[in-house]
Amino acid sequence: MIRRSHWLIGVAAAVVLLVAPALVRSYGVYLFGYWLVFAIATMGLNLTVGYAGQASLGHAAFLGVGAYSLAIAMKAGFSFWLGLPVAAGLCFVLGLGLGFPALRVQSVYLAFATLGFNIAMWLVMRNEEWLTGGTSGIDDVGRPSLFGLSLAGNLAYYYFILAVAAVLAALLWALLRSPWGKAFTALRDNPIRAESLGIDVQAYTLLAFAIGAAYAGVAGALYAGLVQFVEPSPFSLGASFLMYLMVVVGGAGYFFGPAVGAAVGVLVPEWLRFTQGWYLVVFGASVILLMRWLPGGLLSIPDRVRARRAAVTRGTP
């Protein structure tokens, strides 16, 4: 049942996504692309954290693995179309690996394990110069061409990212609607009951990490093509934290949370640029306020309003 308000939002969003980038300057096109890249990565994290209830503070590591995989593959002469699935596949396998600690420990212990994973990956990116170029990174990453049509132009590459994002969003929607979606939710809300009902909690936990990681891997590959320069600093702990916040700000467990959260995460630094050194202080303080007043994220506002209205009509304070 799709309400009229949903239709209007949908149409408005389509207009913005398709038309607006053609009307703005090239930096604006870049920002749109940047937003979509992070929306894809955050979609994956939302599956792991929001729908399956796991703790993951190391997501930027997968973004980095995806970016470096693509850059290295293309430098070695392979095509973008090979590099992209390799990035996704490699991250899927790594995500499975990261899922194993999740089988042994929960919540904060798991959070620290994922954080540690991020540190380890970042150290590899920084130290292993023969592979990653160390702190100098890999320059001049190319963009793909499709059936002879080059996607190297900024606007063309943006539409390419949009197409990938749309496909991945549709796949995620289908996954969440399938029985797997209910299994993930059961895993999140009551793993003991889930297990007693025959839900293979271990398998779904590993999959939650693996699929989330694969999404970040694709996002990373697209990022490499967008920025055309890959170096370790965007894949640090701070970036992982930022992505976790994007999930929380948008609303963990809400399908469009990542789109909203990524928009906030990409636009706010732009707006706060004028504060210079104080930007991060404002950011940190905002995080604290957000957790106090809106832990469910922006998309939880309609639910809270509805719950409050229901409580009022029931006569409870």
Add this chain to the structure above:
Amino acid sequence: MTAPLLHVAGLCKSYGAIRAVQDVSFSVMPGEIFGVIGPNGSGKTTLFNTVLGQIASTAGTIELDGRDVTHRSPLQLSRCGVNRTFQSLQVFGRMTVRDNLLVAAQEHRGSMLGRLLAPSDCGLGPRADELLDLFRLRDVAGRRAGELSYGQQKLVDIAMAFMSDPVLVLLDEPCAGVNPTLVDRIRELLQELTRRAARASS
């Protein structure tokens, strides 16, 4: 003489010096409703948890339909057709009542990969409707389980245990905290479900 469905022999569970379950033996026949009665703290839940593989027994054997299942995990036992409810209410509060029932049985349908491509209800719609009618939960089927009254949630909890057509269901204090009318209702439901299962298997 028919073989017992569940046969427990000499089951023991000790926590150091405390013997929670000491040399317990009993059999449950097919089609039977078997009650375990005891005062608080006598070890009933520990007995259940041990039989169901939630905790490891220190001695004794458990046989399901002639097979030794003493060291199986809760997941493996569920695959063998054994379900349970818990002493404290354990429904999935944020899912709808219908989804609670569907998720309770979907893992017994096909393979993991098959379930990725299956329709949302995994073909369990009719079975869910059957139980919703029996438990008289049809009109709340679309509401979130967490929003229902305690009694209604208890009914959902019990219905979930029967969704996958199990061969054996262990109910831990199914009538705890429930008003007398609902106690009678639950008793009738359990008898009706046992009758239906007996009819289906004969």
Add this chain to the structure above:
Amino acid sequence: MADFLQLLVSGLATGGIYALAGLGFTLLWQASGTINFAQGEFVMLPAFAMLALAGLGLPLWAAFAVTCGLSVVVLGWGFKRGIADPLLRHGHMPVVVASLGLSIALRNGVRAGYSAEAHPFPSLFGDDLLHLGSVAVTRADLGTLVAALALVVATQALLSRTVTGRAMQAVAQDVDTATVLGIDVPRMVFYTFAVNAILACAAALLVAPTYLVKFDMGETLGTKAFFAAVIGGFNNARGTLLGGLVVGVCENLGAAYVSASYKDAVALAIFLLVILVRPQGLLGKPVERKV
């Protein structure tokens, strides 16, 4: 061989500091389920405060005392009321996220608002070398190690030998039972936050002379304190001490004999090994999940 012993001793000294920071961590976790990602900044801020007070003319011991007091109020009571209390009812992760935000705000607040440079800190022990047999160790390393051990032992004694300490332990083990016994739970939890603040101040006093006082000095300290606590056994003060020492020593030896650029990964590697092989930590007791 002399090199090895030297690395061992300085590793033990660093480990002692990890243990101090980790001990506060463990106590907070046990008493209230709070994970404080800003623990490193709780060490950094007192370091700057002591420096400022000493700059105003106060002798170091007085600066330390005043800073402890300030710390208890701001980083103990303020942190508890402002972040821990309102967020704990939503679970563990909101506190983690908020304390991460706090950590970022504090670090960058100091950098933008006070100073982005590294400042020297007066040493408590002097710079000379002591000769134990064929090994030369700095007086600072030895002094730090002894001081850290003394503080951990003192904290342990406070917890197990005083009435207040035992009440704090009761709260950590079972809040409901403690309440029924008439223990003022919120006050005991506050005491835990206060002890954490003081231990962090002590860690600041010991670590600042060697590592200099800078806005980012707490960055890796916080994470390693957590790793140390888990490696030792999260429900155990002696475990945290052991965990800290193990991390400190392995880091030093690893950096010298294996690879310097992966020094920060040593604590992580041990941590991952422990949670996969022995999740209760080296000295911890296994926790059974209740159904």
